[in-house]
Every structure is written in structure tokens, then in C-alpha cells.
Amino acid sequence: MSFFDTNIISLHEQLVNKEVTAVDLVEQAFAQIEASDGDINAFISTNKEKALEQAQTIDSEGIQEGEYLKGIPVAVKDNLLIKGEKTTAGSRYLENYEAIFDSTAYSKLKEAGAVVVGKTNMDEFAMGATTETSYFGKTANPWDISKVPGGSSGGSAASVAAGQVPAALGSDTGGSIRQPASFTGLVGMKPSYGLVSRLGLIAMSGSLDTVGPMTRTVKDNAIVLQAIAGYDEAEMTSLPDPAADYLENIDAGVEGLTIGIVDELIDHEAISSDVKELVQAAIETLKAQGAQIKTVSLPHASYANDLYALIGRAESFTSMHRYDGIRFGHRAEDYEDLESLYVNSRTEAFGSETKDRIVEGAYIISKDRIDDYFFKAAQVRTLLKEDFSKAYEEVDVIITPITADTAHNLAGEREDQVGELETALAAMVNLTGLPALTLPIGQTQGLPVGMQIIGQVKDEARLYQVGQAFQTTTDHHQAHAEMNGGN
Ligand code: GLN
Numbered sequence: 014m015s016f017f018d019t020n021i022i023s024l025h026e027q028l029v030n031k032e033v034t035a036v037d038l039v040e041q042a043f044a045q046i047e048a049s050d051g052d053i054n055a056f057i058s059t060n061k062e063k064a065l066e067q068a069q070t071i072d073s074e075g076i077q078e079g080e081y082l083k084g085i086p087v088a089v090k091d092n093l094l095i096k097g098e099k100t101t102a103g104s105r106y107l108e109n110y111e112a113i114f115d116s117t118a119y120s121k122l123k124e125a126g127a128v129v130v131g132k133t134n135m136d137e138f139a140m141g142a143t144t145e146t147s148y149f150g151k152t153a154n155p156w157d158i159s160k161v162p163g164g165s166s167g168g169s170a171a172s173v174a175a176g177q178v179p180a181a182l183g184s185d186t187g188g189s190i191r192q193p194a195s196f197t198g199l200v201g202m203k204p205s206y207g208l209v210s211r212l213g214l215i216a217m218s219g220s221l222d223t224v225g226p227m228t229r230t231v232k233d234n235a236i237v238l239q240a241i242a243g244y245d246e247a248e249m250t251s252l253p254d255p256a257a258d259y260l261e262n263i264d265a266g267v268e269g270l271t272i273g274i275v276d277e278l279i280d281h282e283a284i285s286s287d288v289k290e291l292v293q294a295a296i297e298t299l300k301a302q303g304a305q306i307k308t309v310s311l312p313h314a315s316y317a318n319d320l321y322a323l324i325g326r327a328e329s330f331t332s333m334h335r336y337d338g339i340r341f342g343h344r345a346e347d348y349e350d351l352e353s354l355y356v357n358s359r360t361e362a363f364g365s366e367t368k369d370r371i372v373e374g375a376y377i378i379s380k381d382r383i384d385d386y387f388f389k390a391a392q393v394r395t396l397l398k399e400d401f402s403k404a405y406e407e408v409d410v411i412i413t414p415i416t417a418d419t420a421h422n423l424a425g426e427r428e429d430q431v432g433e434l435e436t437a438l439a440a441m442v443n444l445t446g447l448p449a450l451t452l453p454i455g456q457t458q459g460l461p462v463g464m465q466i467i468g469q470v471k472d473e474a475r476l477y478q479v480g481q482a483f484q485t486t487t488d489h490h491q492a493h494a495e496m497n498g499g500n
Contacts (some may be wrong), residue, residue, distance in 0.1 A: 015176025017043040018493045021085055021233040024179060028076045028084050035068035035076070035084030035128065035492040042086040042130050045177045053153045053162075057091045058099055059131030064474055067128045076126070081236045083126025088172045088181040091132035092139055094213040095119050100361025102215045103135040103147035103165075106362035107342045116213025117248065118182060118224045118241045125240035130178060131302035133168030137364045139189055139217040140329065141165050142435070143423075146366045151423055154197060155494035156460055160420040163193030169227050170197040174494050180228045180237050184214055186221045187321050188263065188415070189292065191451040194227050195463025196420040198453045198492060200234045201227045201481065205470045206446035207252040209238075210245035218328035219250075221321075221443040230490055231452060231480035235259035238437070238473060248439025256377050257474045267482045268303030270475075273408030275311050283434040284417045287457035292414050292464050295454040299412075302482055309404040309411065313397040314441050318433045320397070321440035374431065398445045401467075411467045413438055415451045419460035442467055450476040453489040461492070 016038075017024075027033045043061050050056055068084060076083045087244045089095065092102040094112035096349040115123075122129065136146040144152040144167025152167040152394070154160040155175040156250030162171040166183030171191035183190040185203040194201025203227040216222060226237035229368050244424040279292055296487040300306050331367035338344045338358025375385045404411060415438055417431045427435070442465075449467040456462060484490050 014469035015045050017045065017176040017179045019179070020230045021081055021179050021228070021236055024085060029078050036065060038084060038086050038087070039064045039068045039130065040214055042178050045175065046130070049155070049175045049177065050157050053155055053171045053175055053481070054150050055133055055152055055168045055175065055177060056088070056131045057101055057134050057168070060098065061130070064128050071128070073124055080126060082122065082240055082472045085180065085476055086129050086130045086178045087122060087127045088131055088133050088169055088171050088178045089119060089122070089129050090135055090166050090181070090183050092135060092184055092215040093119050093182060095129065095132070100132065100215065101149070102139070103137045103149060104362065104364065104367070105148040105343065106336055107219055108148065110342045112213070114213060117210035117245045119213065121241045122182070127240070128331050133166070133172055133181060135168055135369050136165035138215065138329070138333070139165040139184055139186055140366050140370055141142060141182050142188065142192060144168060144193070145423065146364055149363060153248065153423060154420050156197065156420070159422055160460065161196065161423055163196035163420060165189040166227065167193050170194055170327060170467045173197070173199055173227055173229065176493065180226060180233055182224060182241070183227050185223050185225055185438060185443065186217045187325055187443050187487050190227060191415050191439055191449060191463070191465060192435065195453070195461065198461030198494070199227050199229060200231050200453070200490065201225065201451045202238055202473065202476070203235050203442060203449050204238060204242065204473055205252065205448045207250045208242050208448070208471065208473070209246040209258065210251050212245055212248040216332040217324045219332065220328060221325060223443070231484050232260070232263060234450070235263055235477045238499050252471065257471065259474050259477050260467050262474060263477050263481045265478050266302060267299050267479055269305050270298060270410070270479065271305040271408045272309055273309040273404055273411040275314065275411065275413060276308055278314065278413045278438065284414055285428045288414055288416065288462055291455040291457070291462050292412070295464050296412060298483060298486060299479065308338040309408055311397070311400040311404060311441070313393060313400050314437060316393050317437035317444060319395065320390045320394055320444055321436055323386050324394065324444070325440070326370050326374035327377045327387050328374070329370050330378065333371050394444050394467070397441060400446060401445050405469050409475060413465050413467065415439065415465040416465050419457060419462060438465065446470060448473045448476060450480050452483065453482050453492070455489050456492065
């Protein structure tokens with residue numbers, strides 16, 4: 014067992030009762046990082062000195078009951094800016110880039126007293142589902158280091174699953190919090206679009222990008238979201254109202270709630286029979302606690318993979334324009350004129366996945382194709398939103414699988430049909446701006462499996478309520494990876 018196989022609430026009690034200090038927790042985090050990161054490579058950079066300094070200040074101020082994050086070590090995905098620290102987004106392009114301001118999500122975590130121990134590994138610019146496209150090497154899954162941890166927030170997932178920290182921030186553009194959380198047995202929240210400020214998040218696809226927490230328990234997740242959510246006047250897509258109270262009704266149970274299920278997304282032939290059974294059993298568990306189950310339909314969900322490919326790549330292409338060899342990061346040494354400065358800098362420092370997506374995005378929004386591809390996709394995106402609105406006239410939340418199977422081997426591949434379904438299951442939520450919570454529902458062949466609970470915009474509190482009801486009567490979230498560092 015690692016020290017951090019418990020949860021934030023129990024660590025908080027120990028801090029308040031002075032059984033441990035914030036400095037002890039930072040020491041524990043680094044002991045576990047030293048013991049296990051050689052195997053999993055969860056971190057791109059760490060900052061022990063700064064973490065210890067913050068912890069000392071916190072210990073001298075004292076921690077009051079209810080200041081849940083004060084003195085808790087956390088990890089942050091390396092696409093969130095921390096002023097004066099390297100922020101690489103997993104790319105050679107930003108290998109030496111030092112952020113010049115703090116991302117809002119980080120500032121808010123810090124304000125709440127959380128102690129950031131380091132920045133986690135990720136697929137380059139968050140483009141990927143395995144954390145294998147990082148310039149800084151692959152991250153491995155703590156449950157089995159021959160497997161991927163998922164991605165793109167694979168470093169954050171691995172770090173929490175290996176007991177290095179009890180919580181981490183990730184980003185989710187098309188599943189990058191929820192899929193790695195499921196591959197590593199964690200709880201992941203992709204909040205409503207605009208609930209958590211994107212200021213200081215290195216953009217992948219602007220209309221899909223979100224920032225959210227990865228934790229062991231539903232309650233811990235609510236605590237972290239509470240700290241980072243809320244209006245940010247410096248971010249133009251920030252939702253205008255303050256965050257709701259995510260803990261107030263978290264123990265209210267599911268009696269009287271109606272859960273929607275989409276038959277074709279559970280019975281889909283790409284989903285392994287073990288995953289199907291676990292999802293069905295999880296739904297039965299909630300039913301036994303008083304939830305009503307109702308079938309709904311999302312006729313346009315089958316287009317979500319294509320919509321994500323078109324809209325996501327078009328927007329990634331525009332996000333990548335800022336890397337011109339002049340303003341940020343890498344600059345080629347060899348160039349003759351402006352054009353070759355652009356070309357050589359980008360050729361040298363972008364990985365192949367990033368290059369592919371730039372080329373695809375350029376094609377999708379090129380003059381002769383933008384109407385047929387990008388604008389058509391935008392129209393179908395509206396139809397998908399309408400599907401969800403209609404479903405929510407009848408149900409409170411919708412449950413679907415989030416992955417079709419458990420984590421695959423490093424350097425292995427997912428079958429096309431499996432990958433496409435998984436992208437659709439995750440990205441339909443980003444395309445519609447809705448929130449979704451994923452949580453562990455069991456294991457098969459020694460690897461964790463999760464499911465997804467999707468809500469209406471700003472309905473995160475209800476998702477936590479359903480998730481908490483599930484974790485109150487099950488113990489899947491208490492299972493932990495066995496690995497180096499005594500974990
Ligand atoms: N796997 C998806 C992709 O490669 C999701 C990425 C993300 O959410 N950042 O695009």
C-alpha cells in the first residue's frame with residue numbers, strides 16, 4: 014500500500030488532527046515517485062524544493078477543518094501553465110518553454126492550498142489515447158507496466174494510480190481524462206464546457222477542450238472540482254455563474270432519479286463481453302438503490318467519431334499556428350528566410366501524430382472543402398445536441414460504457430472498430446459541452462474497467478450524487494495497483 018491509496022478526506026483528517034504534516038505528505042509523495050517513476054514515467058518534471066517550501070508555509074499557518082485541499086500533494090498535466098516553470102505539452106517544441114503566467118486552474122488549486130509536486134506526462138499536445146506520443150517517453154500503466162495507461166492524460170492517471178499523489182488534473186478534449194481514468198481504476202470528471210477556465214491550458218481544439226480532476230474516489234473528485242470551477246472573467250468561454258456546491262447533496266442517493274441507457278451503445282459488437290457485463294451489473298446496483306432505468310436513443314451518436322475527427326482536427330490545425338519558430342519554443346538553427354524558419358522549426362520539433370493532424374485539419378478547412386466537411390460537421394453536431402436535449406426530457410442522467418475493453422499493450426494497437434467506438438463514446442460528450450463522470454466498476458483479467466455517467470450542462474453535482482451512491486455500496490474504487498514502492 015502506498016500512503017496515498019486512501020483519499021483526500023482521510024488525509025485531511027490526519028492533517029487537521031496533526032497526525033501528519035503537509036511536509037510529511039510532500040515527502041511521502043516524493044518517496045513514492047522515486048520508488049515507482051522509473052517504471053511508469055508519470056512525470057515530465059517535478060519541483061520538490063518549491064513543494065516543500067509551500068508545505069512548510071502551510072504547516073506554519075495551520076489547517077482548519079473543511080480546508081480539504083490544504084496541504085494535499087497533487088500533480089498537474091503538463092499542458093497547464095505554471096509561471097516560471099517548464100510547460101511542454103509533451104512536445105519537443107516546448108522542451109525549454111517557461112510559462113509566463115499561471116493557468117487559472119492551477120492558481121485556484123494553489124489558492125485552495127494544494128501543493129503541486131510536478132507536471133505529468135501526456136501525448137504531444139494532448140493528441141492521443143495512450144501517452145505514447147510524448148517526446149519525453151511513454152508512460153506505463155501501474156496495474157501492469159506492459160500496458161498503456163490511456164491518454165492523453167496518462168501521466169496524471171498513472172501518478173494517482175501508483176499512489177504518488179491522491180489527485181491530479183487532466184484535460185479532456187475527446188476522452189483524455191475519462192479513458193485513462195478507466196484504464197487505471199480512477200474517477201475522472203470531464204466538466205461542462207466552460208465550467209473550469211481554459212486560461213493557461215495549451216489549446217488543442219478550442220470548442221472541445223476542458224480541464225478536470227482525476228482521483229480515487231467520487232468525493233475527492235468533487236472536492237477538487239469545487240476548487241477549480243467557476244467564472245473567470247479573463248476567459249471568454251467561461252460559464253458566467255459561480256460553481257455549484259458539489260458536496261452538499263452528494264450523499265442524497267439515487268432514489269427517484271431516472272437513469273437513461275442507450276441500448277446500441279451497450280450492446281455494440283465492439284464492446285467486450287466482460288465490459289458489457291460489468292456495465293450491466295453497475296446499472297443493476299443503482300437500480301437496487303431505487304433508481305429508475307429507462308431506454309433512450311441518441312440517433313446521431315454514431316456520427317460522433319467522424320464529427321470529432323473533423324471538428325477536432327480543424328481546430329487543432331488552427332491552435333498549432335502559434336508555433337512559428339518565433340514566438341514560443343523551438344527555433345531551427347538552420348534557415349535562410351522566414352519560410353524556411355517556419356518549416357524547419359516545425360519539421361524538427363513536432364512529432365508525427367501532431368504533423369498528421371495539422372495536415373488533416375488544413376485539408377478539412379481548405380477553401381473547397383470547408384462547406385462539405387467542417388460546416389456539415391457543425392450542423393450534425395447541433396443534431397447530436399438535440400438528441401441529448403430530447404433524452405433529458407425523460408431521464409436525469411445517461412449511463413454508457415467509456416471504453417470497449419481494458420488497456421492494451423504498450424506499442425500495441427486497438428482495432429479500428431474499437432478505437433472508433435471509444436472515440437464516439439467519449440467525444441459525443443465534448444461535442445455537446447455536457448459533463449461526464451467516469452468511475453471504476455470492476456476488473457477483468459486484473460485490469461480495471463470504468464463506466465460513464467453523462468449529465469446536463471452544469472449538472473456535475475448530480476453526477477457526483479450518482480457516483481457516490483455507487484461507491485457507497487461497492488468497493489471497486491478501493492482496489493489498487495500492485496507495484497514498486499510498496500504500492
Ligand atoms: N484520444 C483523443 C484524441 O486523440 C482524445 C484526446 C483528448 O481528449 N485530448 O484526439
